[in-house]
């Protein structure tokens with residue numbers, strides 16, 4: 001899919017990221033404001049809530065079975081981020097409205113799954129020297145063009161994990177009972193737990209959650225699924241027990257409500273069957289992670305054709321926000337001592353918000369260019385499709401961390417002209433100080449100008 005930018009922005013000929021220089025091209029859409037987040041490595045900063053959360057999760061995936069790793073450089077190929085994982089060419093995740101491209105062949109990773117091949121290959125390489133290490137966790141910063149609100153930030157952190165089992169070298173499918181027995185023996189080593197797990201669906205469903213029947217037997221997949229589920233349930237129990245303890249300690253309340261989790265069928269191009277794990281937390285089901293049985297083609301293409309296994313990917317901020325009661329995702333990037341001084345390695349304590357500064361709402365209403373349409377694919381006559389993420393990116397570029405959220409508050413199509421009008425409300429609010437009227441007005445004026453200049457809209 002090719003989308004032509006309405007106006008050619010001044011584009012630097014190269015981008016320098018983590019010491020490497022990349023040629024830019026018509027795919028490049030990564031602004032300096034995003035690049036300025038590369039290299040913070042918050043997950044390595046021992047007293048930072050993201051690092052404390054990382055350690056807590058890693059403790060549930062210990063050596064020697066698992067190696068715990070991190071990946072510092074976010075620049076990956078489109079091959080590893082998408083193609084290798086089986087994303088079809090027209091998958092929306094590949095579009096320039098959703099992903100930060102460095103150039104045509106290179107992106108800022110949108111998920112830690114971009115490193116699957118490298119870690120599978122590592123397991124293959126270490127088979128003689130470190131045969132016990134058949135699993136891993138890897139944490140990294142990931143980048144997505146997305147909405148702006150208190151739980152979305154264009155940079156966040158994921159942890160991926162996987163575990164593999166070796167199958168008999170000859171005819172692994174007909175020897176799959178042997179593999180299943182090995183997996184079940186490992187399952188027995190994971191202590192049982194007594195929390196309530198809702199898991200109403202069959203492990204394998206021919207349409208919704210198919211077996212990779214060319215490669216796996218149902219018996220093997222049942223065993224791998226059971227091992228995956230118990231491993232992740234234990235991790236979640238550990239995390240939420242700590243969160244409940246911290247909540248009870250700060251409120252003086254007695255025991256919190258008992259933990260409930262549920263498994264939901266899911267789809268990922270690189271696993272089958274696939275699931276999401278949800279946790280019931282403060283009145284709502286919250287999605288914690290995605291996971292599944294690794295597509296065998298990936299293992300075949302990563303020097304471990306004779307292994308089977310599972311993988312998962314989870315969002316660290318989502319877990320850290322409820323562990324520490326952190327109300328706004330922007331806080332993780334704060335350098336304010338009033339934030340940073342509240343956390344200490346190994347301790348789960350409730351965050352005490354420092355004073356909440358006033359919000360300043362400003363609306364901007366505009367007509368889309370005459371032939372523009374919402375929703376993606378190119379309209380006739382070379383009109384530029386309108387995508388909300390482009391509005392978000394403009395606001396982010398100007399307001400940065402001074403914008404709390406952006407919401408569409410009105411949308412209508414003129415009955416006579418068929419032109420479409422949108423109205424967005426931008427909530428300017430600093431986490432650290434009270435914004436002056438002048439600076440808010442100045443930012444908002446720039447946003448208005450840039451919407452016109454870059455998206456070709458007509459202000460109302």
Ligand code: FA5
Nearest residue numbers: 111113156268288289290291292311312313314315318
């Ligand atoms: C993935 O990124 C898959 N790579 C996960 C996976 C790995 C599946 C391995 C199977 C095997 P998804 O886009 O749903 O999936 O993101 C995974 C998790 O990241 C979510 O469950 C959520 O916890 C977190 N997450 C996703 N988007 C955001 C966001 N914008 N802000 C904060 N956390 C997010």
Ligand code: MG
Nearest residue numbers: 276287289290
């Ligand atoms: Mg998801």
